[in-house]
Amino acid sequence: MMARKLEPLLSPADGFLPRLRKILSRWPLHVILIVTALLWMTPSIGLLISSFRPATDIASSGWWTAFQTPFEFTLDNYSDVLSQNRMGQSFLNSLIITIPGTVVPIMVAAFAAYAFAWMRFPGRNALFIFVVALLVVPVQMTLIPVLRLLTDLNMAGTFPAIWLAHTGYGLPFAIFLLRNFFGALPKELMESARLDGASNMRIFFRLVLPLSVPAIASLAIFQFLWVWNDLLVAMIYLQNPELAPMTLTINNLVSSFGTEWQLLTAAAFISMALPLVVFFALQRYFVEGILAGSVKG
């Protein structure tokens, strides 16, 4: 492996033989990498293939035999699970839960983050350290009192309840991430805007927000995935099959039809589809978000 970087120094005329030797000397590296990558993808591929196989085939043969003859694939699993098992409704529910559950916390957090970054008020640093501390508070600590509170307000089992809950839980991370980003904007820019007589509101909407699109995008992806993939919060605050998001419906499918793989695989893939699209379309922001906020619990 050592030879790789030295080669150009020693033999600038990179001939065929040295190059071949270089490739051969590194074959263990390639084998390890490629095998691991394939290994990592195998389970997901198995799910995807199975979701297109007829129920009898799934139950009687492994998915890796699917490409032998007789060659049988079907879309029935998807139409079944969407029509009979509330997956269609759950998909909508997931959207209804996730969109406000992403937009509201980001809006609220953006104001707070601006205040933390660019406004002076007593106790600012102490309060922000408090936010950092809240980042790691396990959600379990809050379940009982919040459930009781929502029940008292007659809100348990409604969409607004879960929007509010996701807003509350998402805020510390959102404030933390945005405040760090806002704080890194050039000071001169803020000061000159202020000298020109711009109000805080104006600076926030005209200057800070447009400059922060990348940070907001990564935050949005995170909050979106977090809410979309959540099971626990939905299980606690949304005990109502009519309003259940996909995670909850799949969980119920697993407990009632644990071995009906044609349903489970199709359902699981439907729930994965949107996050995968988001991931592939916005991979760059996704990775940036991870790098910016890896303290989040």
Added chain:
Amino acid sequence: MPAFLFVTVFLIYPVIDTLRISFFNRNSTEFIGLDNYEYVFTNSTAQSALLNNVLWLVLFTVLAVGLGLLFAVLSGRVRYEAMAKAAVFIPMAISFVAAAVIWRFMYAYAPEGFTQIGLINAAGTGVGLEPIAWLVEHPLPYTDVTLPGPLHTNNFALVAVGVWMWTGFAMVILSAGLKGISTDILEAARVDGAGEWQIFRRIILPVLSPTIAVVATTLVIQALKKFDMVWVMTAGNFETDVVATLMFKQMFNFSDFGRAAALAVVLLAAILPIMLISIRRFRAQEET
């Protein structure tokens, strides 16, 4: 500020109230002192959940960080880096619930003599081993040895799924850290005749150690809060309960909010040191 309203209602007030509830009886009408905590530390189910969490904490964190680091270092040396990394990273984007379905299928079990549709048992029986009910069994695979406490096959099977999901996370952060190491230093070390292993031990590890610490903290928090995956895969049966699943059962199956609250407080107590560390790290960052 609306933000403070939300944070107060959904985080600060509940934390305080959960502390209070943990000293009360099942429906919070009567003060019972430390009885709930006595349950958490002496009841055998609760003890097993605590030990399982310890297993998660150690094994999951070490494996995810280790594999993530290995993969970050290796993939940085090839031209198809982005593709190799995406393969490992994709599980991060899917839900624990979907991952649980995927792996229940991977671990699927049929008695000997029947067709194995789970890949792992099919591979095992393919080379002449007996099929194993991975999510149920306690003895070590293919032996009669049963290790004590949380060291059961089904727990290992669950931890493996967690590692499958979170290695990508560790890899992405560590690989960004690696990119920050100047190539001049590495070149210079190579010219001086340092082997790849020496370079890893003497240069890469020390430079990356703060990053590794950040990744490990995040994974520790994940390990402590683990709920979704265990819940969907085994519902905590066969002694795979962790604190979070046991808490859920105490709330909804046994309606004992006092015990549930005490379990949550134990989680918070375990996370407190991490909270202090992250505050200190944040302060250090602010000063620079």
